[in-house]
Amino acid sequence: MTDLTALLDIRRLRRRPRWLLWAALIALLAVAQTLLVRLTLDHESNRAQDKAESMASAVASEMRRATQRAVQSAQSLTWNDPPLAQWHYDAEEMLKQRREMLRLEWRDAGLKTLDALDSPLEGSLFAQMRRSDQEVEMQAACALALRTSSPVLSRSYFVPQQAGHGLEVLDLCIPSQVQGQLKGFVVATLSLPLLLESAVQSIGVTEHEISVVEADGTRLARSGAQRGTGIYQATRLVDVAGPPLLLRADAVHGRPGLIPNLTTALVMGLSLVLFALVVLLARDVRRRARAELALADALAFRRAMEDSLVTGLRARDRQGRVTYVNPAFCEMVGFNADEIIGQAPPPYWPPEHVEEYQRRQGDRLNPAAADLAAQRQGFETLFIRKSGERFPVMIYEAPLLDRVGHHAGWMSAALDVSEQRRMEERSRQQQERLAAAARLASVGEMATLLSHELNQPLAAIASYATGSLNLLDDPDMPPGMMKQALERIAEQAERAGRVIKSVHGLVRRREQAKEPIAADLLIESVMPLVRLQARKTGTRLEVQCPKPAPRVMADRTMVEQVLLNLTRNGLQAMDGHTELADRVLVLRVTQTHARWVRFAVIDRGPGIAPEVAAKLFTPFFTTREEGMGLGLSLCRTVIEQHGGVLDFGPAAAQDGGGCEFRFTLPVPEPQRPPVAPAIADATKSPEEPAS
Numbered sequence: 001m002t003d004l005t006a007l008l009d010i011r012r013l014r015r016r017p018r019w020l021l022w023a024a025l026i027a028l029l030a031v032a033q034t035l036l037v038r039l040t041l042d043h044e045s046n047r048a049q050d051k052a053e054s055m056a057s058a059v060a061s062e063m064r065r066a067t068q069r070a071v072q073s074a075q076s077l078t079w080n081d082p083p084l085a086q087w088h089y090d091a092e093e094m095l096k097q098r099r100e101m102l103r104l105e106w107r108d109a110g111l112k113t114l115d116a117l118d119s120p121l122e123g124s125l126f127a128q129m130r131r132s133d134q135e136v137e138m139q140a141a142c143a144l145a146l147r148t149s150s151p152v153l154s155r156s157y158f159v160p161q162q163a164g165h166g167l168e169v170l171d172l173c174i175p176s177q178v179q180g181q182l183k184g185f186v187v188a189t190l191s192l193p194l195l196l197e198s199a200v201q202s203i204g205v206t207e208h209e210i211s212v213v214e215a216d217g218t219r220l221a222r223s224g225a226q227r228g229t230g231i232y233q234a235t236r237l238v239d240v241a242g243p244p245l246l247l248r249a250d251a252v253h254g255r256p257g258l259i260p261n262l263t264t265a266l267v268m269g270l271s272l273v274l275f276a277l278v279v280l281l282a283r284d285v286r287r288r289a290r291a292e293l294a295l296a297d298a299l300a301f302r303r304a305m306e307d308s309l310v311t312g313l314r315a316r317d318r319q320g321r322v323t324y325v326n327p328a329f330c331e332m333v334g335f336n337a338d339e340i341i342g343q344a345p346p347p348y349w350p351p352e353h354v355e356e357y358q359r360r361q362g363d364r365l366n367p368a369a370a371d372l373a374a375q376r377q378g379f380e381t382l383f384i385r386k387s388g389e390r391f392p393v394m395i396y397e398a399p400l401l402d403r404v405g406h407h408a409g410w411m412s413a414a415l416d417v418s419e420q421r422r423m424e425e426r427s428r429q430q431q432e433r434l435a436a437a438a439r440l441a442s443v444g445e446m447a448t449l450l451s452h453e454l455n456q457p458l459a460a461i462a463s464y465a466t467g468s469l470n471l472l473d474d475p476d477m478p479p480g481m482m483k484q485a486l487e488r489i490a491e492q493a494e495r496a497g498r499v500i501k502s503v504h505g506l507v508r509r510r511e512q513a514k515e516p517i518a519a520d521l522l523i524e525s526v527m528p529l530v531r532l533q534a535r536k537t538g539t540r541l542e543v544q545c546p547k548p549a550p551r552v553m554a555d556r557t558m559v560e561q562v563l564l565n566l567t568r569n570g571l572q573a574m575d576g577h578t579e580l581a582d583r584v585l586v587l588r589v590t591q592t593h594a595r596w597v598r599f600a601v602i603d604r605g606p607g608i609a610p611e612v613a614a615k616l617f618t619p620f621f622t623t624r625e626e627g628m629g630l631g632l633s634l635c636r637t638v639i640e641q642h643g644g645v646l647d648f649g650p651a652a653a654q655d656g657g658g659c660e661f662r663f664t665l666p667v668p669e670p671q672r673p674p675v676a677p678a679i680a681d682a683t684k685s686p687e688e689p690a691s
Contacts, residue, residue: 026278033271041255048232048251055208056234056249062199063247066100067240070195071151071172073098074188078176081183088115095119100198102169103189109182111135111142125169125189128160141242142173142185149175153242156192156212156220168192168212168220170242193221196247200224209250212238226252312414315400320361322346323409332393332416334386350384357381364397364410380417391418431637458496464489514642516668517556519589519597520549526560530567530585537575539583550591552665558638559665562646563587565631566601566661572624573605573659586655596644596664602651604658616648639663 077090084106091104095117102125106115116131118124126134134157141154154171161167172188192212200210200223209228212221213235228250238245312329316322322341330336333348340346345354378396385391394417400409468485523543534541552559567585574583586602608616617636639646644664651660 026275029271029274033268036271037268045232045255048253049234052208052232052234052249052251055203055205055210056236056247058203059196059199059205059210059249060236060238060247062202063195063238063245064240066195066198066202067153067190067238070098070100070188070190071174071241073101074104074172074174074186075151077104077186078174081176081178084115088117091115091117092120096121100191100194101188102167102191103187105187105189107142107185107187109184111139111185114184122191125159125167128162134159138171138173138187141171142175142187144242145173145175145185146182149177151241153190153240155243156245170195172241192245193223196221197223207252209252211248211250213246213248215246224252228252229254231255312416314412314414315409316412317409318407320344320358329414332385332414333383347386348383350382350390353382383414391416392421393417434634461489461493514553514555516551516553518549518551519599520545522552522554522556522559522563522599523587523589525556526564526567529564530571533568533571534585537571537583538580539571539574539585542584542586544586545589546591549589550597551668552597553668554642554665555638559642562635562638562663563599563601565635569631570601570603570605570659570661573603577606578604578658582656584656591667592664595667597667598662598664600660600662602655602658602660604651604656607650607657607659608648613648635663639665642666 073094077087077094082090087106091106095101095104099119099121102119102122104117105113107113113131137154137157141152145152151172151174154173156168156170159167159169168191170190170192172190174186174188176183176186196210196212205224209222209224209226211219211223211228213219229252230250231254232251233248235246235248238247307327309326309328312332313324313326314322314329315324321344325337325340330340333340335347340348345358349357378394380392380394382390383393394415396413396415397410398412399407400411402408464485468482468489471482471485520543523545527541527543530541533539567587570585574585582604584604586600588600588602590598590600592598617632636646643666646661646663648659648661651658
């Protein structure tokens with residue numbers, strides 16, 4: 001215990017200087033980052049102020065040039081001492097060309113207005129207040145212009161407009177002298193906002209608000225979509241012909257933030273990255289240990305899960321070599337993992353199918369990229385155990401992808417279906433026994449009817465035989481009468497033979513053999529037995545079958561039993577419930593599709609109650625005391641084994657109501673020409689033996 005404590009103390013002593021170095025490094029990084037960010041912010045502030053100074057100088061110069069262009073344009077109206085009509089025309093054209101000129105006036109030497117024009121672009125300037133009430137600044141400018149004999153701009157003044165708005169304007173006064181004699185004055189009223197906007201648009205100002213202000217800071221005109229923040233400002237005097245204008249540029253952006261531009265962002269980003277690296281390096285060992293532990297747990301869990309499955313698992317690479325099998329797969333085939341992994345061909349392939357499996361495996365293991373998703377499929381194949389026993393296996397196979405999504409092989413799940421196949425065979429045999437039992441029960445129910453039907457031909461035979469003996473004793477008997485009597489005896493004997501043959505064919509059990517047969521032959525085979533019960537119940541039979549009759553693919557004995565059961569049920573449904581004159585049983589054959597023929601047995605009974613219809617095809621369910629409850633269940637099984645469907649429903653109005661039982665049978669497929677061996681091998685279904 002003492003040694004362990006000493007060891008821990010030594011580790012703490014070794015760890016302490018290391019943590020002090022980390023702390024010093026972090027402190028230096030923090031100081032360097034703070035100073036660098038501070039210097040960057042100061043640099044950005046200076047750049048913003050310099051940009052405002054430069055923008056103010058540029059706009060002031062451009063505004064001075066715009067004012068000079070306006071003065072030169074107005075001076076051109078005094079050249080060559082034009083007459084008043086010519087001056088009016090020239091002034092009108094100039095107002096159309098120069099938007100900043102709102103009004104032009106021609107005044108005499110006493111400043112009396114001789115002619116005045118308002119801009120067609122901006123409308124009447126002095127609509128709200130008379131021009132004579134706002135001539136103070138203009139008169140002062142004209143007096144100065146007369147003394148200096150040069151154009152002079154007045155101080156700006158406010159002109160009210162409609163809806164409570166107003167406009168800051170300047171009056172430009174230009175004296176007109178001819179040979180030293182004053183002829184008058186040209187007065188041009190200029191819009192201060194439009195002069196400013198013209199200068200701003202020429203430079204393309206986007207990040208500053210440009211304003212014309214007075215000495216006390218009152219804004220006279222402004223330009224710019226955004227308001228300035230008042231942090232970075234610069235002012236310049238605009239030297240014009242008259243009182244100078246004070247122009248101010250105000251940056252719309254405030255003080256630079258922590259990340260004002262790319263430089264500061266990089267500095268802060270690198271500092272944060274360095275700090276994060278320090279933290280990550282300290283935690284890397286611990287996180288790596290946790291990740292390795294979690295990976296080991298995940299692998300152990302996966303291994304335990306795969307080992308506990310009863311389904312066989314098999315992984316193969318793209319060359320078809322087995323790379324993994326679970327214990328269930330080894331138990332299924334009887335080989336251990338070492339005997340299977342990497343073997344070519346696998347030992348569980350039957351020797352007689354090795355070449356076929358190799359060929360199909362080559363086609364399946366390397367599909368095109370577009371067909372990869374379609375390869376998720378299941379198929380049945382044949383494996384061999386180590387003991388030599390062949391057994392069927394159901395394989396469900398899907399693509400195996402690596403960590404980047406590339407196709408690395410195939411993963412298969414294998415199920416031993418040999419027991420399932422044995423159960424299916426046992427079930428089929430039981431179905432056949434049930435069918436035979438049902439046929440015997442049907443014949444037992446008709447025993448009395450058969451005795452009644454056979455009594456008639458036998459009685460007729462006895463009568464004809466007695467008559468023949470009497471005729472032999474009569475020497476005067478005509479020869480033809482004896483022949484006629486013998487013919488009647490033969491006819492009645494043939495009739496009795498047909499009845500007995502139909503019963504014998506129904507009861508005789510044989511292997512199911514489907515064969516093409518005409519639909520009318522199926523109906524004719526059961527008609528002798530159907531007529532027996534129809535005569536007893538007084539029912540009229542109608543057979544509706546097209547000519548020529550369609551052919552079906554069926555087991556003749558089983559389908560005849562279905563027809564016999566359905567017709568007997570229809571006759572029993574009308575017995576005691578339908579008037580004697582309305583008892584009609586219809587057997588109808590129609591081809592509803594190129595591949596299907598429908599048989600229908602239609603009665604005029606009371607129909608089937610809903611509570612009975614829900615359980616009608618349930619085995620051993622019956623509504624008759626003497627019934628076994630197997631007839632309809634057996635009928636549905638037989639039709640489904642043929643690939644058809646048996647159902648029922650109310651009969652149509654034209655058939656007289658009642659109930660209609662109908663089922664479908666397939667049409668024989670047309671004969672196909674023989675296929676070449678190579679093509680035949682490629683067209684095998686996936687359910688045939690494969691690897």
